[in-house]
Amino acid sequence: MGKTSPPDYLTESELISLMEKNGIGTDASIPVHINNICERNFVQVQAGRKLVPTALGVCLIRGYQCIDPDLCLPDIRSFIEQQITLVAKGQADHFRVVEHVLQQFKQKFIYFVKQCSMRRAVGGLTGDKTLETANDNIENMDALFEAQFSPLADSGRALSKCGKCLRYMKYISTQPSRMYCGTCEEVYYLPQKGTIKLYKELTCPLDNFELLIFSLAGPEGKSFPLCPYCYNSPPFEGIDTLFGASKTSSSGKPGKGAGMPCLLCPHPTCRHSLIAQGVCACPECSGTLVLDPVSAPKWRLYCNMCSCLVYLPQGAHRISTTRDKCPECESAILEVDFNKKTTPLLDGSTLYTGCILCDELLHSLVEVKHGKSFFKRMGSRGRGRGRGSGRGRGRGGRWDDPKMSFRDF
Numbered sequence: 075m076g077k078t079s080p081p082d083y084l085t086e087s088e089l090i091s092l093m094e095k096n097g098i099g100t101d102a103s104i105p106v107h108i109n110n111i112c113e114r115n116f117v118q119v120q121a122g123r124k125l126v127p128t129a130l131g132v133c134l135i136r137g138y139q140c141i142d143p144d145l146c147l148p149d150i151r152s153f154i155e156q157q158i159t160l161v162a163k164g165q166a167d168h169f170r171v172v173e174h175v176l177q178q179f180k181q182k183f184i185y186f187v188k189q190c191s192m193r194r195a196v197g198g199l200t201g202d203k204t205l206e207t208a209n210d211n212i213e214n215m216d217a218l219f220e221a222q223f224s225p226l227a228d229s230g231r232a233l234s235k236c237g238k239c240l241r242y243m244k245y246i247s248t249q250p251s252r253m254y255c256g257t258c259e260e261v262y263y264l265p266q267k268g269t270i271k272l273y274k275e276l277t278c279p280l281d282n283f284e285l286l287i288f289s290l291a292g293p294e295g296k297s298f299p300l301c302p303y304c305y306n307s308p309p310f311e312g313i314d315t316l317f318g319a320s321k322t323s324s325s326g327k328p329g330k331g332a333g334m335p336c337l338l339c340p341h342p343t344c345r346h347s348l349i350a351q352g353v354c355a356c357p358e359c360s361g362t363l364v365l366d367p368v369s370a371p372k373w374r375l376y377c378n379m380c381s382c383l384v385y386l387p388q389g390a391h392r393i394s395t396t397r398d399k400c401p402e403c404e405s406a407i408l409e410v411d412f413n414k415k416t417t418p419l420l421d422g423s424t425l426y427t428g429c430i431l432c433d434e435l436l437h438s439l440v441e442v443k444h445g446k447s448f449f450k451r452m453g454s455r456g457r458g459r460g461r462g463s464g465r466g467r468g469r470g471g472r473w474d475d476p477k478m479s480f481r482d483f
Contacts, residue, residue: 083124097152133222136259137215142182150178217252217261230254234272237283237303245270253286253302262302264288265333273299279344280309287368288335294383294443296376297368299346300335308334310341337364337378348378351395354405354431358382365395365408386430387439389413400429408436 084092086108093099099107108125111117116131127135138145154175160166230244239257246252251270253262264270265288273287278301289297341347352362353375361379373386373393386393391411398407412424418435419426428436 083126086119086123086125089125096148097155098148099155129222133219133259137218140218141215142185145182218259222259233270234284234286234302237278237281240282243302262306263333264302264305265300265335267291268295276346278304280304280341285336285346289368297366298335298337298364299367300333304339305333305335310334310339352378352406353395353408354403356380356382365393383443384430385441385443386410387412387418387436389416391424396427398427400432403429403431405429405431410436
């Protein structure tokens, strides 16, 4: 099979032909334009008069593409040249042309520069989304240049694969921590003040990026998987500023950004999403209690919105969610594989399934921290709807929880 190769760099004469074709410049100004990009080190003239883009030139065009793709297209310059020609022919008013062009660039300037010196939080307080977007654009450009030209790019370590180019991205741990793909020249912000590790080399079904696992410090710190791309560009509407990721503000201090980790993702089939790992509603807020995937052997649920924490039966070999729902409360049914030496099942079996809100056995083995008592909102006791793999459904009878009562919330 034949192999394809990328197109060669443009020669000076080829660039002149393209500029003439797109209406950019005149016979007198075209050489000046080319000389300017050479003097500014955006390109270098090499053998055969080929114009080879420098790292600065490539990084600049990438930044403009992120901020305003129109700035990378010949349309704006071509329009100005057309208007100048009309002015020369007496078919357009000089003052109106100048006013229109200045207004056009002024609007673009305001879009991503005017509020550069203001904190992103100002936009959040005033509800001015344009202000927030403008500041984000500047931060993205700064992060791209920093990752490309500062020593941070060299000090980062390869961690996970990019879903676009399938090359390894570098993890830059210096605040604000982020992933940087040198091939795609893109920066992906991460949650801050925790540890980042590769999550079993699993990939996101939406974009093929390798998943990462983020863990906060301490025995009660949350751990959750995330896709670097989804975290920075949530693919679902309504998920915009639900989980904070620090970005570098114009003052140099970390500011709050947007992020969608897997615990907020509504993907219907991904086994890491909120749909698959969510168990029941949080009693403290409008969030959902989600199973911590790496909390073994101290299994627990945590709220994806607040600090509510629920400890599940400790020492179990495995606890996982199932696709089944409780017929009474619609919570997800959990499957618990108890330790054979410490199983609470009377017949010595280890596998047990049930609802933590309605099943009496699981109800007695659960402890809530940083949250209200919320089990049995119906005001009655659990009915023992769990299913053991042996002959019984738990111990039965009346149980008094020594840790906390979850009744009558």
